[in-house]
Amino acid sequence: MTGSDPKRSWVLACGNRYWPDSASAIEKLPMNHVPLGDDVPGELICVKVPDWAGDIAVDGNLLAYSGCLSGDPSARSDWRRFDWIAVAWHMLNGTSERAHEQRNGPVLSYAFRLPEELHLLFDRAWANRIFLFLRRWAAREERMSEEQLFGTVPKAEIVLTHDVDAIRLTPEIRLKQTAFQLANALRSATHARFLQAGVRLVDAARFAFSPGDLRTIGRIREMEQAAGLRSVFHFYGGPAGWARRTPRRMLIDPGYDVGSPYVAGEIGALRDGGWQVGLHQSFEAWSSPASMERERQRVEAVSGAPVVHCRQHWLRFSWETTWRAQERAGLAVDSTLGFNDRPGFRAGHALRLFPWDRAAGIPMQLAVMPMVMMDSQFYDYAQLSADAAGPGMKRWIDEIRAVGGEASVNWHPHTITGLYGWGKGFEDLLGLLS
Numbered sequence: 001m002t003g004s005d006p007k008r009s010w011v012l013a014c015g016n017r018y019w020p021d022s023a024s025a026i027e028k029l030p031m032n033h034v035p036l037g038d039d040v041p042g043e044l045i046c047v048k049v050p051d052w053a054g055d056i057a058v059d060g061n062l063l064a065y066s067g068c069l070s071g072d073p074s075a076r077s078d079w080r081r082f083d084w085i086a087v088a089w090h091m092l093n094g095t096s097e098r099a100h101e102q103r104n105g106p107v108l109s110y111a112f113r114l115p116e117e118l119h120l121l122f123d124r125a126w127a128n129r130i131f132l133f134l135r136r137w138a139a140r141e142e143r144m145s146e147e148q149l150f151g152t153v154p155k156a157e158i159v160l161t162h163d164v165d166a167i168r169l170t171p172e173i174r175l176k177q178t179a180f181q182l183a184n185a186l187r188s189a190t191h192a193r194f195l196q197a198g199v200r201l202v203d204a205a206r207f208a209f210s211p212g213d214l215r216t217i218g219r220i221r222e223m224e225q226a227a228g229l230r231s232v233f234h235f236y237g238g239p240a241g242w243a244r245r246t247p248r249r250m251l252i253d254p255g256y257d258v259g260s261p262y263v264a265g266e267i268g269a270l271r272d273g274g275w276q277v278g279l280h281q282s283f284e285a286w287s288s289p290a291s292m293e294r295e296r297q298r299v300e301a302v303s304g305a306p307v308v309h310c311r312q313h314w315l316r317f318s319w320e321t322t323w324r325a326q327e328r329a330g331l332a333v334d335s336t337l338g339f340n341d342r343p344g345f346r347a348g349h350a351l352r353l354f355p356w357d358r359a360a361g362i363p364m365q366l367a368v369m370p371m372v373m374m375d376s377q378f379y380d381y382a383q384l385s386a387d388a389a390g391p392g393m394k395r396w397i398d399e400i401r402a403v404g405g406e407a408s409v410n411w412h413p414h415t416i417t418g419l420y421g422w423g424k425g426f427e428d429l430l431g432l433l434s
Contacts, residue, residue, distance in 0.1 A: 007036040007356070010363055011089050014353045015131040017154045017404070025138040025149055026085075032070035034083045038358060040099045041067025041090055044120055049079050049133060052140065056132045063126045063348070065090055084130050091127045091348035093356050098319045109315035111339040111346075122344030128351065128403035154404040157352075158397065158433055159369060160231040161335055162220065163280050163311055165254045166414045167262065169212020184383065214414035217266040221273060223427070227434040230274050232335075232408075234311050235267065235302075237295030238282035252283045253313065264302050271303055278309030279331065286316040292329035308332035311371070311410070315340050323355055327366040335408040338371030341381045343396050346370060350405025372396050374410035375422055386421065390428030397432045409433075 012023045019026055034041070046061035054060060062079075068086040069076060090096070096118055100107070107113040111122065132153070139146040146153070182201070188194070217233070224231055238249075240257035256263055267277055279299050285291035292310075300307045310331045312322060317336045326334050337346050350370060354363040373396045378389040393409075400407050409429065416423035 005036070006361065007089060008033075008085055010356055011085050011092065013363070014092050014127075014349075014351055015088070015134070017351075017406075018128075018131045018135050019138075019150045022150050025142060026134050029134065029138055029141060030080070031083050031085065032081065034068055034070055034086045036086055036089045038093075038095065038098070040096050041065040041086070044096075044117060045076060047079050047082060048077060053133050053136055056129055056136060058124055058129070062129055062133060063087075063120060063124070084134055088127045088130050091121065091130075092351070092353065094319055094347045096121070097347070101319055106318040106320075109317050109336070109338065109340050111342045111344065119344075121348045122339070122342070122346060125345050125348070125350040125399055125403045125405050125407075127347075127349035128405045132403060156350075156401040156404055157406045158400055159335070159406075159408040160224070160229055160429075160433060161278075161309075161311065161371070161408050161410050162231055162233045162413050163313070163410060164217070164233055164235050164256075164263075165280070165313075165412055166214045167217075167256050168214055169419065184380070188383070212419065214417055214419070215262060216413045216416050218269070220413050220416065220426075221270065221275070223430060224275075225273070227430045229430065229434055230276070232276040232278050232309050233267075233270055233413075234278040234280035234309065235263065235299050236280045236282065236313070237298035238285070238291075249283065254280070258299055258302050267299075267303050271305055276309055277303045277305070277307060278311070278333075279307050281310060281312050283313050283316055285325075286312050287318060287321040287325055289325040289328035292325055292331065296329055296331060310334050310336075312336045315371075323364060323366055323368065324357070327364055331366065333367045333369065335369045335371050335410075337368055338374070338410075339377070341377065343373035343377050343392075345372060345399075345407075350400045350403060350407040352406040369406060369408050371410050372400060372407045375412055375415055375425060378425065379415075379420075379422055386424045389422075389425040390432075393425070393429055394432055 012026060043066050045064055045066050047064045048060055049057045049062055064082050064087045066076065068083045069081050070083060071081055097114065100114060111119065135146055135150055139149045142149055235258050236254040236256065237258050238253055240255055270277055279296050281292050281295055285295060296307050308331060310326060315336055315338060323334060339346060347370065350372065352367055352369045355368055357364045373393060378384045378392050382392065384392055411426050411429060416426050
């Protein structure tokens with residue numbers, strides 16, 4: 001039983017969508033327990049599962065930590081010897097990345113800064129698959145169907161979100177994007193991809209010399225309404241203009257004033273139309289409750305309604321400090337947990353959960369929904385064409401749906417303009433979600 005172990009109870013609560021009001025059937029499964037600590041429990045390994053769980057597994061396997069095996073370490077091939085609750089605990093709790101952060105500092109949401117052996121964790125919603133496996137196993141033990149014991153497998157919940165980074169092409173954005181595209185051109189040329197390098201040079205020239213109206217929120221609102229969707233728009237609430245910002249903040253942070261007539265009018269239209277308005281914290285606010293609270297209050301003052309959703313600008317994030325700072329700043333739902341440079345399940349799950357607070361030994365009050373993918377991962381990093389981006393996104397949407405998961409996806413509003421040329425990708429995403 002798990003009742004005396006709050007950590008095991010927390011894992012069961014994280015999987016509650018798969019066994020509503022029936023966690024006792026999971027608790028009774030004949031699993032040998034291993035201690036749920038904060039240290040990394042060995043290496044990630046693939047464990048063969050029985051044929052009756054073949055549709056839940058990937059190529060017949062589930063991912064596990066070798067240290068979650070009870071008894072003889074040579075019995076890695078025996079799925080019954082693993083404490084699957086412990087495996088889920090370490091995935092949901094981000095144990096591997098937390099350990100890396102303690103040794104090296106935060107990776108600030110760049111997957112390439114993490115050891116290659118961790119990337120297998122990001123490829124699938126493994127914790128969800130483990131919960132589906134436990135559900136199937138428990139039904140077999142009870143000699144009942146899953147539907148009789150637990151009800152139907154839940155439908156996926158995918159939340160479309162937008163980080164409003166720009167409403168006009170400022171000198172800072174020109175400089176930043178021109179430099180980024182030139183770097184992409186150089187990288188392509190270095191790998192003998194000369195046609196792609198030429199495309200990036202054209203992109204660099206377009207950013208350097210094109211006019212820059214990036215006001216697209218109303219258009220996105222119309223597109224989503226036609227698709228029967230409502231999304232969350234995260235707005236920047238930090239200082240605007242040249243006089244109140246350091247050179248670093250001018251280069252990195254959004255430069256608009258949330259109280260300007262255009263932005264305030266769009267926020268009002270979103271609120272009145274049933275969209276959610278959230279906060280997009282400034283670059284330097286990732287560990288500062290006071291900065292987050294000031295920025296939240298600015299967006300709230302314009303919105304005229306409580307602001308509870310958020311995502312950190314540039315996905316600037318620390319396992320140790322960011323969620324705690326958000327909670328103290330009065331925020332309630334974060335969707336920062338993802339990567340800048342690749343799509344993926346950063347903690348091996350697609351679940352809306354309340355993170356475990358290591359210091360307090362209880363779950364936090366803040367809810368976290370992972371961000372599985374965003375536009376720039378396909379266009380800037382993978383450098384996919386307009387036609388290839390849609391199939392690239394579908395792979396991740398399909399995984400969330402396959403496991404009945406919960407996750408967010410992110411599209412920056414200004415990128416649907418001709419300047420960026422990512423509008424077809426957004427149309428493809430709307431089609432995938434609707």
